[in-house]
Amino acid sequence: MDAMPDVTESLLSRTKKLLDQRGELTLRQVAEGAGVGLEWVRGLTYGAIKDPGISRLEKLHGFLVEYHAAKRFEHRGEARAP
Secondary structure, eight states, X not given: OOXXXXXXXXHHHHHHHHHHTOTTOOHHHHHHHHTXXXXXXXXXXXXXXXXXXHXXXXXXXXXXXXXXXXXXHHHHTOOOOO
């Protein structure tokens, strides 16, 4: 059973952790998948953006959560519905 996420942790902090755990996924793939700009993702990843704005951050977080969920299913050998 997966651990429950810490709801007291900020969305920004959770998103940065997911970025750090992206494995072989490039920042370009992250930006394209989330529908946000590559330079913005780079700035967020490397700390140049301190207050990223909620709209793009939510898009990025949603993409990364889906990516990590798909990797867990793939790792377990389970099929995942589209």
